[in-house]
Amino acid sequence: MSREIPHIVVSRLPIYLRALEHALGEGLTCISSQELSERLGVSAAQIRKDLSMFGEYGKQGRGYPVASLAEALRRHLHVDKVWDVVLVGVGDLGHALVRYKGFAERGFRIAMAFDKDPAKIGTRVGGMLVEDSRTLARRVQEAGIQIGMIATPAATAQEVANILVFAGVRAILNYAPIHLTLPEDVRVEYLDPVIPLQRMTYYLG
Amino acid sequence: MSREIPHIVVSRLPIYLRALEHALGEGLTCISSQELSERLGVSAAQIRKDLSMFGEYGKQGRGYPVASLAEALRRHLHVDKVWDVVLVGVGDLGHALVRYKGFAERGFRIAMAFDKDPAKIGTRVGGMLVEDSRTLARRVQEAGIQIGMIATPAATAQEVANILVFAGVRAILNYAPIHLTLPEDVRVEYLDPVIPLQRMTYYLG
DNA sequence: TAGATTGTTAATCGATTAACAATC
DNA sequence: TAGATTGTTAATCGATTAACAATC
Numbered sequence: 001m002s003r004e005i006p007h008i009v010v011s012r013l014p015i016y017l018r019a020l021e022h023a024l025g026e027g028l029t030c031i032s033s034q035e036l037s038e039r040l041g042v043s044a045a046q047i048r049k050d051l052s053m054f055g056e057y058g059k060q061g062r063g064y065p066v067a068s069l070a071e072a073l074r075r076h077l078h079v080d081k082v083w084d085v086v087l088v089g090v091g092d093l094g095h096a097l098v099r100y101k102g103f104a105e106r107g108f109r110i111a112m113a114f115d116k117d118p119a120k121i122g123t124r125v126g127g128m129l130v131e132d133s134r135t136l137a138r139r140v141q142e143a144g145i146q147i148g149m150i151a152t153p154a155a156t157a158q159e160v161a162n163i164l165v166f167a168g169v170r171a172i173l174n175y176a177p178i179h180l181t182l183p184e185d186v187r188v189e190y191l192d193p194v195i196p197l198q199r200m201t202y203y204l205g
Numbered sequence: 206m207s208r209e210i211p212h213i214v215v216s217r218l219p220i221y222l223r224a225l226e227h228a229l230g231e232g233l234t235c236i237s238s239q240e241l242s243e244r245l246g247v248s249a250a251q252i253r254k255d256l257s258m259f260g261e262y263g264k265q266g267r268g269y270p271v272a273s274l275a276e277a278l279r280r281h282l283h284v285d286k287v288w289d290v291v292l293v294g295v296g297d298l299g300h301a302l303v304r305y306k307g308f309a310e311r312g313f314r315i316a317m318a319f320d321k322d323p324a325k326i327g328t329r330v331g332g333m334l335v336e337d338s339r340t341l342a343r344r345v346q347e348a349g350i351q352i353g354m355i356a357t358p359a360a361t362a363q364e365v366a367n368i369l370v371f372a373g374v375r376a377i378l379n380y381a382p383i384h385l386t387l388p389e390d391v392r393v394e395y396l397d398p399v400i401p402l403q404r405m406t407y408y409l410g
Numbered sequence: 411t412a413g414a415t416t417g418t419t420a421a422t423c424g425a426t427t428a429a430c431a432a433t434c
Numbered sequence: 435t436a437g438a439t440t441g442t443t444a445a446t447c448g449a450t451t452a453a454c455a456a457t458c
Contacts (some may be wrong), residue, residue, distance in 0.1 A: 008425070014403035018382060022359075033441065040384045044439095045427055052441050060434040060440045078406040085402075096301035097398075102382060106399045107406075143304065146409055147402065154227075171405035173398065177223060177307060179245045187408055189401030193302075194311045194380065196394030197290075199221035200376035201283040201312075203392055204351055211447070237415065254415095257417050265416045265458040358437055 009050045013073055015040055016047065020070040032063035073105075084111035086145045086169070089152035090120055093175055097151060099126045099199050110145070112139060116156075136160075140167035148173045156179040161188075167203045216256045220245055221252065225275040237268035239341060240273045256362055267291050279312075281368075289316035291350045291374070293365045294357035295325055298380055302356060304331045313352070321361075345372035359383040366393075 019040045023114050033044040033051075044203050051057055051064070054076055058064045072081040085103070087094055087110050097103075098110055115121060116133035123130050131139065140148075148164040150172060157176035164172060165186055174180055177192040219402060220358035224245045228236050228394055238249040238256075256262055256269070262271045281283040290308070292299055292315050302308075303315055321338035328335050336344065345353075352370040355362050355377060369377060370391055379385055382397040 002225060003346075006422095006424080006447070011341075011404050013287055013407070014400045015384070015425095017403070018400070019384065022383065024349040034439080040226075041386075043427070046425090048439090048441065049426080058440050060432070062434065062439045063439065066398065073396070076407065077403045077410060079403050083406060091212075092301040092304040096297040100398070102397075102399055103402075106382075106403075108402055118405075139361065147405070149243060170409055172388045173401055177311075178227065179220070179242075181244075183248075187405040188313075189405060191396060191398060191401065192223070193305070193315065193396060195219045195223070196308055196396065197288075197308075197313055198222070198282050198284055198311075199216050200352070200378070200392040201288060202215050202218070202281065202290075205273055211448080239415080246450070250453095251449090253415090253417065254450080261417070263416050263458095265456070267458065268415065357411045 005053050008115060009053060012042060012046075012050055013041070013077055016050070016077075017073040017077065020066050020073065023066050024070060028066050028124040030063045031066050033058070035063070077109040079199045081107070083108050083147055084143065084145050085109065085147045085149055086111065086136075086140050086143075086164070087149045088115075088133065088136065088149060088164070089150060089175075090115040091127055091151065094151040095125055097149060098128050108151070109141065111145060114139075133160075137163050138163065138165040140169060140185075145169065147173070149175070151175045209306045210258050215327060217247060217251075217255055220247070221255070222275060222278040222282065222284075225271050225278065228271050229275060234273050235264075235268045236271050236392055236396050240268070251336055254392070260375055284312040286312070288298045288352055289350050290314065291316065291341075291345050291348075291369070292318040292356060293320075293338065293369070294355060294380075295320040296356065298357040300330055302354060303333050312343065315354070316348065316350060316373040319344075338365075342368050345369065345374060350374065352378070352382070354378045356380045364407065 019036055033047045036047050037044040057069045057072060083171050085108050087176055089098060090113050112131060113128050114133045114136050120130045121132045146169055148169040150160050152160055154176045157174060157178050158180055161180045161182055164202060165182055171187040175191050179189050182188060187195050206256050220294060224241055238252045239250050242249040262274045262277060290313050293316050305317060308315060315358045317336060318333050319336050319338045319341050325335045351374055353374040355365050357365055359381045361386055362383050365375055366385045366387055370387055376392040378394050380396050387393060
């Protein structure tokens, strides 16, 4: 119930929220830390400790009210509103991202998409106009967009990231298989699919 | 230099490997823990400590030989061979995954793809035949495939995972936005893109 | 050789767990 | 009320960092 929550705690909140939303879909009104624990593989003690950093949401003997806890988590995560996102790179992956329904359902709207390939610029992907990368900085700045998704090849990802940050973006989801070096007040998350695969093959004979 | 490496150390190896492969592409033959640290945002001490758990690869005064360290990491991660992977779910995301070049380049081959939509079964995606989900267990078992990628909607992901495990799969990369409950000797990694976005919005006003 | 960087130890730091009084 | 479960404390556990002798 204080400020400066450790990042590792913050990083678990979206997992809790997702589980709560599923529970809500099943019609549950109350859920214990024990039940949540079984559903997501985090210990009950840890769940209680994490949640207690944000307030006293539980009721002894009953557990946590699903709907209002989900609401509270959405508020803490700032996903109680819709965020506009800019997508850079409209290859196969970019296509899939534009079409992915899960973003809109959970608070994110791809508002603009950019590519530098003249063959793609001006075309439409799932109703979305593909714009010229050369106008990226200006357009993002004017729209005040704070979140970027990079789905370009690795070779151009750092350059794109620099432009996004210059344009005011403060959080980047990077699908390119490369580490980005950016000012420390810019958040970056990585989604190179090969990394988790290699993390698993370590354990396979 | 002993057995039982902590998972947190294992989880960093693919990151090191990726950085080494980039360095190799730049023609570097030797790289210090300091230089690696700057390239990937892990402290130099940590890099040295992690690597020392696998052997003495460095040379005092010079650093680590890029090519042979990369080779050693590939060996430890078991990616010095090509792994066959089965994909379940050939929607937009599945399409993108089939076409993604990065898998083959880094040791993974999507060998089979399945869907349960009759309209998709029998069609080809990027040269790959989409097979009927009902034959999933048999086909995977016969081929001896050990790695699965789930790109189905959340509602069917657990069921698909159960079938994969039954068929002998021991590692699952799950794109569906749901936690999978599986035997503890099965490795699971999650790639729900909304989770990292929500981890970042916490820090945005 | 002189300078640089490793591998490793000990110290620090932080995260997780176990346990239980409080209380719904 | 009786049973269940929270919020929190203290103890444990594990990971990171700082520092430096060894050595290329």
